[in-house]
Amino acid sequence: MTRSLTFVQQISPDFLEKLYTLATERHFSAGAVLYMDGDPAECLYLISSGQVKLTKTTVDGKELTLQVFGAGELVGLAGLFEVELVHTASAAMLENGVVRAIPRSGLEQLLMKNGEFCVDFMRWMGIMNRRMQSKFRDLLLNGKVGALYSTLIRMCNTYGEERPEGIYINLSLTNRDLAHFIGLTRESVNRMLSDLKKQQVIDLLPQGHILIKNLPYLKETICCDDCPPEICQM
């Protein structure tokens, strides 16, 4: 839908080229873990193909999915220019894919030597930050139903494909997966999705794909104030 630019689309080709020279290409199979919460943050990962899920878990096993990144996105930037930096989330492949691993130290040197590259990087960090703030509000302030609706709206923008029947969310999601985006139970998600299906707002396609048939309905019920499209993303 209003898909925003990926990381590689937002930075200059020059910078990208330099990044590639630092990178080593690595192949991962579905389920493989790029890093775990608490691991030293030595590498960043630029996704060439496949999808990467970023999660935070509590000690008692509850999981929160922060993001699912696709090709062209950068994953694993815990921070920059800090000593003894560790990851504060875990990242795993959702499907077989190829990523370029970039050592953080290399990126830092690149940024220090080429001040002009910092511009792109800081712009990108700012966007990510605003996205999270806006997600924050939506997930906390509109109750769980609002949280789900908001998530569906964002998914339209991030993973959506315009189709004659509606907006197809190009992400294979079980009810449980969706629940983890919001902090809901699988059963609650199931009931809410069933209701939406009954009301013809969405359609549930095989393989866990969702088709949004009535996006305005979702936006109206949560009083979506049409925030800028690069912000209203997963």
Added chain:
Amino acid sequence: MTRSLTFVQQISPDFLEKLYTLATERHFSAGAVLYMDGDPAECLYLISSGQVKLTKTTVDGKELTLQVFGAGELVGLAGLFEVELVHTASAAMLENGVVRAIPRSGLEQLLMKNGEFCVDFMRWMGIMNRRMQSKFRDLLLNGKVGALYSTLIRMCNTYGEERPEGIYINLSLTNRDLAHFIGLTRESVNRMLSDLKKQQVIDLLPQGHILIKNLPYLKETICCDDCPPEICQM
């Protein structure tokens, strides 16, 4: 308690000095609005004295408090190096105070001309981002009680003062204020605080000040995994 460094403490004196030359000092009285959600993001504000509350509201009036910033903190960085950038939250003074307004364009030029300053800035942005991610998980995954406990723990680190009787949270908060940090109702906060007081975990002092007498209790009940102190902040 484990208070982390403020923005001005994290950046080099050189950078700070240059920032000051760009800034114009402005006095605000309690309640004054620095900017509103949707306003063009032309200025950043470096707090000299007083406290600034950063909020996001929904169209139907519900409010979420993102942060309360004190002296030495930087407020209003919506993003950098973007055109037609607008604020995505509102900022208002909680008490009379002095801030230095820095034009965003000036900061951007400063960063472009002095690449070495970007390092400090990006480090700071990374820390802010990790903080929000961790808050995100705590507020969504542990239920509302866990959200409150987590908020109290973070407040100990950010606004806390060690005292013989416990940790004094140096922030004047009504029940409603506290509720807005979490997405709760005033009544629920009231009941939860009353319970904690009955259990001798906290003490409620006049003027909306809270004294934490049993921090380990709060940490244990939400299975706090002792994340790095610069992250476990408001």
Added chain:
DNA sequence: CCTCCATAGTGAGGATTGTCACATTTTGCT
């Protein structure tokens, strides 16, 4: 000192969401 007003405190009842249990359907694999 008294009044007013904002805040705190509390009960009752309803709405929402979670938990558990189980039947049904879909999916992945050989």
Added chain:
DNA sequence: AGCAAAATGTGACAATCCTCACTATGGAGG
């Protein structure tokens, strides 16, 4: 195609949290 595993769908009940209504308390100001 057939089987096992995973995911979905659903009901009953419990727990949580919100809403509304009201009283009590504590400062600020006349």
